[in-house]
Amino acid sequence: NAGVTQTPKFQVLKTGQSMTLQCAQDMNHNSMYWYRQDPGMGLRLIYYSASEGTTDKGEVPNGYNVSRLNKREFSLRLESAAPSQTSVYFCASREGGVTLHFGNGTRLTVT
Amino acid sequence: GQQLNQSPQSMFIQEGEDVSMNCTSSSIFNTWLWYKQDPGEGPVLLIALYKAGELTSNGRLTAQFGITRKDSFLNISASIPSDVGIYFCAGQRGDYKLSFGAGTTVTVRA
Numbered sequence: 034n035a036g037v038t039q040t041p042k043f044q045v046l047k048t049g050q051s052m053t054l055q056c057a058q059d060m061n062h063n064s065m066y067w068y069r070q071d072p073g074m075g076l077r078l079i080y081y082s083a084s085e086g087t088t089d090k091g092e093v094p095n096g097y098n099v100s101r102l103n104k105r106e107f108s109l110r111l112e113s114a115a116p117s118q119t120s121v122y123f124c125a126s127r128e129g130g131v132t133l134h135f136g137n138g139t140r141l142t143v144t
Numbered sequence: 145g146q147q148l149n150q151s152p153q154s155m156f157i158q159e160g161e162d163v164s165m166n167c168t169s170s171s172i173f174n175t176w177l178w179y180k181q182d183p184g185e186g187p188v189l190l191i192a193l194y195k196a197g198e199l200t201s202n203g204r205l206t207a208q209f210g211i212t213r214k215d216s217f218l219n220i221s222a223s224i225p226s227d228v229g230i231y232f233c234a235g236q237r238g239d240y241k242l243s244f245g246a247g248t249t250v251t252v253r254a
Contacts, residue, residue: 037186075148075232075244076187091241123186131175131236135186 035059039124039136046114046143054109054139056124062134064127065107067091067099069120070138076123082107114143150233150245156253157223165248166217167233173243175236176209176216181247182229190231191218220250228252 037058046052058065063084068076068091078091082101096118098110107126111118119142125133150167157163167176175194179187191202193209193216200207206219216235220227233245 073153073246075150075246076234076242077244078241081241125186131177131192131242132189133187133242135188137185 037124037126037134037136039122039139041139042137043140044142046111046141048115048143050114051110051112052114053111054122054124054141055106056108056136057106058124058126058134059105060126060128060134061104062126062128063104065101066125066127066133067097067107067109068123068125069093070123071120079109079122111141114141116143119143148233148235148243148245150248152248153246154249154251156251157220157227158253159223159225161223162219162221163223163227163250164217164219165231165233166215167235167245168215169235169243170214171235171237172213173235174213174238176207177234177236177242178205178207178216178218179232179234180229181232187230187232225252 040055066081067079077093080099082088085104088099100108122139124136127133148169177192178190181187191207196213198209204221230247232247234242
């Protein structure tokens with residue numbers, strides 16, 4: 034049982050490059066989330082998808098777009114990466130309740 | 145999101161010690177949660193608290209939901225080396241969005 038799988042694990046981008054972070058869950062959860070984690074800031078919500086076909090902005094959506102491709106997959110896209118987007122990105126999912134299941138993160142550096 | 149103040153920012157533990165950390169907010173939450181993050185991994189839920197005054201244990205971990213609904217604490221008794229990591233508090237309102245604290249980094253005292 035893989036849970037939440039994120040790819041890639043590491044990525045280095047130059048300013049202005051684009052990339053898509055992939056996330057897939059095999060728990061049949063309706064809700065999926067993208068967070069970023071920065072030192073001293075905790076986890077901040079970028080976007081979420083309460084169910085297949087819907088997406089909503091979180092606290093820090095600027096510079097990002099998302100796609101809920103199907104119930105399993107929720108991708109995060111950086112169209113034009115900036116150094117301020119250097120962070121660790123976590124995808125999470127859940128089905129009602131409070132228990133968020135997190136992936137192991139993507140460590141992104143933008144130079 | 146709502147601001148959660150988590151303290152301390154970091155702490156050193158010696159095996160066998162009891163340690164505690166807490167989280168406060170200016171806003172009321174319906175649920176308080178405590179997560180632990182090991183290096184290179186995502187956070188994992190340790191304890192969930194659902195009502196004011198609730199005291200819940202999970203092994204050597206004990207957490208309480210403050211009476212005012214604006215705070216929570218986590219105690220770890222008889223620390224062991226695998227307790228190192230980052231501990232996050234999180235509060236949830238009725239809209240199911242979580243607000244996270246900045247984390248408490250626990251390391252072993254040499």
